Amino acid sequence: MTKSLIAALLLGTAAIVAGPVACSTGTETVASGTELGIEKSWMDTSVKPGDDFYAFANGAWNKATEIPADRSNIGGFVIAFNETEKQLGALIKDIAASDAADDAAEGRIRNLYKSYMDTAAIEKAGLNPIKPDLDRFAAISDKKALSAVIGSQLRADVDPLNATDFNTENLFGIFVTQALSGGEVVPYILQGGLGLPEREYYLSSDPEMAKLRGAYRKYIEDMFAAAGDKDAKVKAARVFDLEMKIAKAHATRDESENFTKSATLWTRANLEKNAPGIDWAALLDAAQLGKQGKFAAYHPGAITGLSKLVASEPLDAWKDWLAFHQISTSADVLPAKFDQLRFGFYGTTLSGTPEQRSRDKRALAVVSDLLGDDLGQLYVTKYFPASAKAQIEGIVGNIKQAFGVRVQAIDWLDPATKAEALKKVETIQVGVGYPENWRDFSKVKIAAASPYADVQAAQKAEYAHQLAKIGKPMDKGEWWMTPQTVNAVNLPVQNALNFPAAILQRPFFDPKADPAYNYGAIGAVIGHEISHSFDNNGAEFDSTGALRNWWTDADRKKFEDAGMKLAAQFDGYEPFPGLHVNGKLTLGENIADVAGLAAAYDAYRASLGGKEAPVIDGFTGDQRFFIAYAQAWATKMRDAALRQRIATDGHAPGMYRALTVRNLDAWYTAFDVKPGDKLYLTPEERVRVW
Incomplete structure (x- = not known):
């Protein structure tokens, strides 16, 4: 999730029910009313966690879920994507029937949506x-x-x-x-x-x-x-x-x-x-x-x-x-x-997709892409409460603090290198939900019944908007994603992060779920994006967003050695005979996964105030944390799409990203993972970055 973050995928739900793994601290179960968060029905507890943690967390889901005919893949991002699509569809339905002026946001949305949907007019126009x-x-x-x-x-x-x-x-x-x-x-x-x-x-x-x-x-x-x-x-x-x-x-x-x-x-x-x-x-x-x-x-x-x-x-x-x-x-x-x-x-x-998405869903995507903030303002007003924004901002603050503590504790960093790293953490600007300043689309003329011309006009308006920034001071608060995007991003030259409203829902965030779930799911996403400021690419930028070597040679070698170990770990994953994940290509994302998950775990433990989390439905807090993380990466792909991902994408497929847990000592304790288990790494083999 950053420079080339995973695209929003579609996910089905599994109907198979699995019981919890039989390992807990014996702490009293939490009082009723606190939601478990993790999906027990996705799990296959016949699988030993230390042999295949992805299958343990998602095995039943993988067996029961079919990839929709109009998709090349489905995955953990989908529940949020599908829910957002339903919400936007409801908004569009009302807007399409409105009599708003053409130069109002609702008028632009209505005109573009209806002209895109008018396939009879498109056929009649031909190539004209x-x-x-x-x-x-x-x-x-x-x-x-x-x-x-x-x-x-x-x-x-x-x-x-x-x-x-x-x-x-x-x-x-x-x-x-x-x-x-x-x-x-x-x-x-x-x-x-x-x-x-x-x-x-x-x-x-x-x-x-x-x-x-x-x-x-x-x-x-x-x-x-x-x-x-x-x-x-x-x-x-x-x-x-x-x-x-x-x-x-x-x-x-x-x-x-x-x-x-x-x-x-x-x-x-x-x-x-x-x-x-x-x-x-x-x-x-x-x-x-x-x-x-x-x-x-x-x-x-x-x-x-x-x-x-x-x-x-x-x-x-x-x-x-x-x-x-x-x-x-x-x-x-x-x-x-x-x-x-x-x-x-x-x-x-x-990509191996048998059927095209329905025209109405594609029309919705076009409107969202070309008139993003017009639609985004309406979306957050109706579907993103201030309470959710405040809760996420609290989690962000805790994870930033935890990341800073981790940096402070690194004994091999030169004091000057450590000082700049801490400054990056302290000054990083985090946007949650939506931008403070909305994009103005009033100059974009969207006429009814002219979809080709409308698309060209919107693209040219975006181009003019971007050119207008040249020569001006950089806006650290600028957003590069719309609120309705199920994604997140790190912007190294701005030293900033964007967490759109649409990703701040299940399966990543649930305000009613216990903290272990939220820290394991959205917390790991937040930690991931913060950590991108310190991956093999982000670490090249200083706290001002300038590309500058702020490392000593010794520090850099330690960092690169850890990266080589992680690259080798991912090189070992083989989705097809002879075709391996490219550890070097995916290194930045994998570093962010390891460091982000570790920071999210530390923040979760700190949130407990020194106490042990209660057991909920047989699962300890640490177990819920790691299962939530793995379930966020539930992934099923068509072979052609998986091959394309391996060849071109800087992100490893989700089923392998879920295995990041094997680098954290706490995972071994939580699931009693021992030597001889297939995922077991000796303490020396576990990659620790930041």
Whole structure:
């Protein structure tokens, strides 16, 4: 849950009832009225906790739960996701029937939702809405005109969870925030231009990847054919061949994840000198960046390589590439044949999902994505009480304090390193539920019955909103997620965290449940996000959000040694024969899991005031804490989706993240885990980070 946090997944509930594990302290059971929190029906207590803790906590759920036909996976995030979707659906139903003015929040929401739902009008319009853009691409006559069109297509990357990559229809992405060196807010230039998830899909010799490349090439051809193009096969070949060259120009995943190799500030003159091939004056003028004098070149090598391709590749290839991606990324607001083709490739072939989500749920997602705070304000007013916000803020304060105590107790840290670490903890800004200042969408014109135009208008408005931040002081309180997002994020350059309202419900938080449950579930999420400030990437930033080495060499070696042990631990997990979790790729998330869970546990124990927690329904407090954590990571994935996760995602699959518990001494005591148990690690093998 941070730079590339797990997407919201869908989860079913299990009907199998399992009894509690037979191990308790003998403390008196708590008085009636305190809720257990954990789901006993999910558990399989025939499994020994020390052999497979994930199956112990979630085995019955895994056996009884089917992945919905319209999903590639289901998991522990779903109860919150499903509940939020129901709540937003109820809001939308009322808004859709309202007579609110077009320039009011309810009017914008109503217009976008209804136009997206009017599939008859979309069919009747055919390709007419997109035709001006396709004609614009077809009219490109030289490289200067091509550069200008590429610039006009630039959009803001507003996803901080994937802000190091921008694989969309745009050759480059723009991400606006403080420079890695600190101080000024600048536009970051990011690599883009790929239709497959990342470069390895194009370059890997793996047979499965080769099959996906063939399917992708066929998808490109089918899209052109659906648009009535008689040269569909030829154009598809040109687009695919161009993307192969784009992929070769891209930075690798490891390079992209390494902030220290990407803290490159270029002046306008540097841009012209270091990346020849593009007409940068034409591109930047069209991108509304013509007067900008400084850029963060996040992928400097890729920017150079992509610029050379603009100069070297035929205009026809670029025009075909622009047309294909404009159609492909707009497929949901074009006639059904385009929508079905896109889902067939991205949904079924790439992720293994048999059926597309219903149109009303997709319409809801589009409104939430494009008019986030318009909908978010209405959502929190109705569904997020002040009492829940206050309770979470109390837990946050306790975990911050616990994390500080842990840092203070580390005997190998140099005093200066320790002082800066403590300063990071003390000054981290935590947003709970929703932002203090809401985004104003009043300038976004959403007209009825024009979904393609509405989507384009909203994206352009977001781009203008992001560009307006350039040159101004960084706003540490800025939110990068809407309140209705089931997620959480750490923002290293802001030294800030966002915990949206939608994740502050079951299975992560229940105000009626006992503290062990809440600290094990949402507390571990909070601890995770705090710990991201100290993972292998976050630890590169100081308390001001600047990329700076505040470590001694000895401190750094100790830290990296612990990281290597954790990477090796996750390398050992093997979801398919011969296919292992990538411990290096997932290291940042895994460090945050270990450190966050440890801090949440310490905060939970401190909350007891020196007393033992009561036994509830046969479970001790420590048992409830660890089971709650594991149940938050209940996960079931289709094979294709799991393979994609292993190949591209910085997060290990949830069933392996649940096993983080094996690094905490308290887990061994709580479940009487002994040498010989499959998950047993000797005290020396247990990874302790922070």
